[in-house]
Amino acid sequence: MGQVSQGSSGFQLGAAEPHGGAFLAQPPSSRRGSRRSASGVARVVILVVILAFLLVPLVGMIEFSTRGDYGARSLDSYAAIFSYPNMVDGIVTSLEIAALTVLGMLALLVPTMVWTVVRVPRMRRVVEFLCLLPLAFPAIVLVVGIVPIYRWMGQNLGAIGASPLTLALIDIILVLPYSYRAIDSSMRSIDTATLADASRSLGASWPRTILQIIVPNLRGGILSASVLAIALVLGEYTISSLLSFQTLQVVIFLLGKRDPYVSVAVSFGALIFAFVLLFVISRFAPGAVHRGQHTVEEPA
Amino acid sequence: MTATVANSSVAGHGVAVAFEDLHRWYGSVHALDGLTIDIAPGELIALLGPSGCGKTTALRALGGLDEADAGRILVDGADITHVPTNKRNMGIVFQAYSLFPNMTARDNVGYGLRLRGVDPAARKRRADEALDLVGLQPQAGRYPHQMSGGQQQRVALARALAIEPKVLLLDEPLSALDAKVRRQLREEIRRIQLMLGITTLFVTHDQEEALAMGDRVGVMSAGRLEQIAAPAELYDRPKTRFVAEFVGLTNRMPGTADGDRVVVGGTSVPLLPGSAGRGPVIALVRPENIRLTALTDGAAASAGPGTARVVATSFLGSLGRTQVVLPDGSLVVAQTAASDSSILVPDTAVRLEVAPNPVFTVEPEPASSSAATAVA
Numbered sequence A: 001m002g003q004v005s006q007g008s009s010g011f012q013l014g015a016a017e018p019h020g021g022a023f024l025a026q027p028p029s030s031r032r033g034s035r036r037s038a039s040g041v042a043r044v045v046i047l048v049v050i051l052a053f054l055l056v057p058l059v060g061m062i063e064f065s066t067r068g069d070y071g072a073r074s075l076d077s078y079a080a081i082f083s084y085p086n087m088v089d090g091i092v093t094s095l096e097i098a099a100l101t102v103l104g105m106l107a108l109l110v111p112t113m114v115w116t117v118v119r120v121p122r123m124r125r126v127v128e129f130l131c132l133l134p135l136a137f138p139a140i141v142l143v144v145g146i147v148p149i150y151r152w153m154g155q156n157l158g159a160i161g162a163s164p165l166t167l168a169l170i171d172i173i174l175v176l177p178y179s180y181r182a183i184d185s186s187m188r189s190i191d192t193a194t195l196a197d198a199s200r201s202l203g204a205s206w207p208r209t210i211l212q213i214i215v216p217n218l219r220g221g222i223l224s225a226s227v228l229a230i231a232l233v234l235g236e237y238t239i240s241s242l243l244s245f246q247t248l249q250v251v252i253f254l255l256g257k258r259d260p261y262v263s264v265a266v267s268f269g270a271l272i273f274a275f276v277l278l279f280v281i282s283r284f285a286p287g288a289v290h291r292g293q294h295t296v297e298e299p300a
Numbered sequence B: 001m002t003a004t005v006a007n008s009s010v011a012g013h014g015v016a017v018a019f020e021d022l023h024r025w026y027g028s029v030h031a032l033d034g035l036t037i038d039i040a041p042g043e044l045i046a047l048l049g050p051s052g053c054g055k056t057t058a059l060r061a062l063g064g065l066d067e068a069d070a071g072r073i074l075v076d077g078a079d080i081t082h083v084p085t086n087k088r089n090m091g092i093v094f095q096a097y098s099l100f101p102n103m104t105a106r107d108n109v110g111y112g113l114r115l116r117g118v119d120p121a122a123r124k125r126r127a128d129e130a131l132d133l134v135g136l137q138p139q140a141g142r143y144p145h146q147m148s149g150g151q152q153q154r155v156a157l158a159r160a161l162a163i164e165p166k167v168l169l170l171d172e173p174l175s176a177l178d179a180k181v182r183r184q185l186r187e188e189i190r191r192i193q194l195m196l197g198i199t200t201l202f203v204t205h206d207q208e209e210a211l212a213m214g215d216r217v218g219v220m221s222a223g224r225l226e227q228i229a230a231p232a233e234l235y236d237r238p239k240t241r242f243v244a245e246f247v248g249l250t251n252r253m254p255g256t257a258d259g260d261r262v263v264v265g266g267t268s269v270p271l272l273p274g275s276a277g278r279g280p281v282i283a284l285v286r287p288e289n290i291r292l293t294a295l296t297d298g299a300a301a302s303a304g305p306g307t308a309r310v311v312a313t314s315f316l317g318s319l320g321r322t323q324v325v326l327p328d329g330s331l332v333v334a335q336t337a338a339s340d341s342s343i344l345v346p347d348t349a350v351r352l353e354v355a356p357n358p359v360f361t362v363e364p365e366p367a368s369s370s371a372a373t374a375v376a
């Protein structure tokens, strides 16, 4: 965890910089002491407010989804998830879409970004702009634009065209802004252009350079980009529902009308899944250690 | 110098390299403006010039990292202008941060061999040999971040050499290091280069480095080669104004030229070809061509045109450097024997003489003073 908080691995989710460090290192004096306690109180208050803001809905979900008969607590709602075949299908579909989205996003972004940095650095701004663009479009606008394409695919591409997995195509676009940021900050922590030049001069082709040299050094950024993509896909509702695909969130919504307890249980389960994923990845994402900068003194 | 050139071309398997009228534009910037250089097999050419003059562009063109817009590059007689980098077999050492952070020193060095299908055992052996060459075999298992800047550059050198490249290209490989390491490493690079006899292009903006390392030094300015010559010749017989002013420390002293000779500081000295030839000129005089003699009080009283006053003296080990002010107020730096530094204390009156070695002269600039300029 400690490595993640160094902020340069490209892993940005929940990786807050420990801000108090420099301040606490100051020599204590009475004035500083009083200021410190004042700002300390402010910090605690802010922390509590934010935690409450984040946690209250979660606590509410736990409370609601564990209601049993006659005021008892029970996990029946969780057990019942698997008695709804639609729900299981929805979960599987969403996970499949998430996997496709991650693969597609990486295949699209990594080579493009490397190529931009190495060969046409002046286009970096343009690529960034294009990647951030999806943030500007409301989902409904996207859908209106995309429906004809999906209709065409459904009619002409047979089973593949009608499959909910085609949602991955839109999701790749939706996750671009977040994934771009994650990978970009990781690329800035290494000298991507020089590494690529070095690798090429040693005889590596472009694909090898990207796979053997660049990608391993962008692991942190790629992992967080992937987590972001998965979280986004698992939480995506509007577009799936407008295109009438039965993904996780759509099923949760439909089920919510019939069995709200199970629907909240699934939502909570999805959140926990995302948290666990985040945690696991923050444990295994590389920190700031593997960098070109030398931190070692010259030997005498 | 001549001896080392001969040795390396005999001992080595170096190849000849030629830049032929190379041009490169970046938008409106003419980064290479008809660059032409012939490099002999096994020779180390130091490419020297101010920042932005196109040195890196030239090196990248040879390494294939960047294409030229016009002109040709020949290696061993073959036109490689359009061969991609990964097919050129050139060893390139970059300024810094070029080691693969996710690999140990050994894996970095072995990477080029891995690409060439060398089996792991042979790869390890050859990587260790290359690391041994730069004195880092014991550190083979370390990651780049566990090594100092100097060690990282040694590994980068070993990595470039491990693929047995046709040509070794170094782009300011020492500029990120501190002075002491820089000097050690430059001697080591030269030693290894001579031992292997590999044709080498060494790019630097540090003239001391260039003069110390190069068989020949090419001075570049604004995308062109100003002069390429052995270090001593470049220093003593600059061909252009740019070289005369850029290389070494020079004093700008007023003089009067008559086409063949110039009278400066009371001495008539021959002009170098390319000099401004007639009338009032500025002579570019090296500190070692200026002699100072301390005057007795009586002689100082009858101050003549060759009389100056000491402003400051600096002690540089075996030599000293003394700054004097002429009657007209201009400053001149002279190289003096270290033992004289006790005599040439500030305010001493001295007689200044210019040695009769050829000098380069330039047109006087109307608005500029004739102060001593240390062109770094």
Ligand SMILES: Nc1ncnc2c1ncn2[C@@H]1O[C@H](COP(=O)(O)OP(=O)(O)O)[C@@H](O)[C@H]1O
Binding pocket: B026, B029, B030, B031, B049, B050, B051, B052, B053, B054, B055, B056, B057, B058
């Ligand atoms: N990729 C590039 N894009 C635009 N201009 C460049 C690029 N590379 C170099 N230049 C320009 O070309 C000129 C020569 O650059 P360079 O070869 O790097 O100089 P040097 O290595 O001698 O400092 C400079 O004016 C520089 O600004």
Ligand SMILES: [Mg+2]
Binding pocket: B052, B055, B056, B057, B172
């Ligand atoms: Mg450069």
